[in-house]
Amino acid sequence: MLLEHRHLLGIAELNAGEINTILDLAENYIEMNREPQRKGNRLKGRTVVNLFFEVSTRTRASFELAAMRLGADVINMDAEASSFRKGETLIDTAMTLNAMHIDVLVVRHPASGAVKLLSDKVNCSVINAGDGQHEHPTQALLDALAMRRRKKKLEGLNVVICGDVLHSRVARSNIFLLNKLGAQVRVVAPYTLLPRDVAQLGCEVHTRMETGLKNADIIMMLRLQKERMEGAFIPSAREYFHFFGLDRKKLAYAKPDALIMHPGPMNRGVEIDSEVADDIQRSMILEQVELGVAVRMACLDLLSRPLQRAGLAEAAQ
Numbered sequence: 132m133l134l135e136h137r138h139l140l141g142i143a144e145l146n147a148g149e150i151n152t153i154l155d156l157a158e159n160y161i162e163m164n165r166e167p168q169r170k171g172n173r174l175k176g177r178t179v180v181n182l183f184f185e186v187s188t189r190t191r192a193s194f195e196l197a198a199m200r201l202g203a204d205v206i207n208m209d210a211e212a213s214s215f216r217k218g219e220t221l222i223d224t225a226m227t228l229n230a231m232h233i234d235v236l237v238v239r240h241p242a243s244g245a246v247k248l249l250s251d252k253v254n255c256s257v258i259n260a261g262d263g264q265h266e267h268p269t270q271a272l273l274d275a276l277a278m279r280r281r282k283k284k285l286e287g288l289n290v291v292i293c294g295d296v297l298h299s300r301v302a303r304s305n306i307f308l309l310n311k312l313g314a315q316v317r318v319v320a321p322y323t324l325l326p327r328d329v330a331q332l333g334c335e336v337h338t339r340m341e342t343g344l345k346n347a348d349i350i351m352m353l354r355l356q357k358e359r360m361e362g363a364f365i366p367s368a369r370e371y372f373h374f375f376g377l378d379r380k381k382l383a384y385a386k387p388d389a390l391i392m393h394p395g396p397m398n399r400g401v402e403i404d405s406e407v408a409d410d411i412q413r414s415m416i417l418e419q420v421e422l423g424v425a426v427r428m429a430c431l432d433l434l435s436r437p438l439q440r441a442g443l444a445e446a447a448q
């Protein structure tokens with residue numbers, strides 16, 4: 132099956148069938164990544180460019196590995212080291228790269244909507260690797276894959292997202308995806324870290340961990356996104372941990388087999404205690420990282436298929 136889209140900009144634009152197509156293909160890539168020989172040639176001859184205007188460890192390394200394991204040529208561009216520093220606009224930077232006949236541009240940018248704006252100007256495929264507070268679609272896809280593998284299906288699952296929901300693109304993409312696949316979503320945060328319209332996104336809203344975590348199958352913890360905060364949103368990190376940090380005591384409010392997730396990077400002792408983060412029975416955090424590569428391989432693969440068809444049609448003319 133092919134994706135109907137040329138770009139992957141957000142979960143909001145995908146339907147349940149498309150999400151499942153990506154997850155099903157990613158399952159195959161998990162197996163491939165566990166083999167000693169991990170290199171395929173699905174994207175042989177294609178060029179993938181990672182253009183990051185914000186720091187990243189997991190997402191960038193994961194896209195790079197995903198593209199390399201599919202046999203693509205990959206380059207990584209750090210905005211700090213590009214002509215962006217010389218005053219070039221985002222669009223000009225993207226159009227410059229596009230003129231070099233690249234196939235996929237993976238972009239992370241601090242402004243919500245910037246990746247969409249850029250995608251309208253180029254003819255390569257664009258993947259959103261996180262735009263401001265808006266969306267981070269591949270994170271939600273890898274989270275869904277991790278949940279589906281451990282809990283068999285997403286439908287009917289109680290997923291609780293805790294922490295800085297206000298500034299989190301991960302929370303938004305996850306809320307969209309989980310609603311599309313029939314999970315029940317709850318968010319737990321202090322009022323100051325909740326978007327005003329959060330319930331309209333499709334979730335139950337709680338401001339106390341004790342009630343919010345009741346019956347949870349999955350607990351997804353979020354980092355305080357200080358880089359997006361103007362002013363003080365919490366009295367202190369210590370007080371935040373006391374009320375909203377996940378530790379053994381708060382974990383006990385959830386189901387006995389509830390699993391813990393975190394998109395990373397973690398701030399230990401702020402939103403999560405090391406004891407639960409490192410509990411291999413309950414924590415899926417490193418599994419999320421592993422599955423991230425497979426999900427990004429699936430996205431790169433599927434987005435390249437229509438291009439390959441177009442290429443074949445051109446070659447036949």
Ligand code: ASP
Pocket residue numbers: 261267300301353354356394395396
């Ligand atoms: N890595 C995730 C993101 O880029 C979450 C985070 O930074 O806290 O949105």
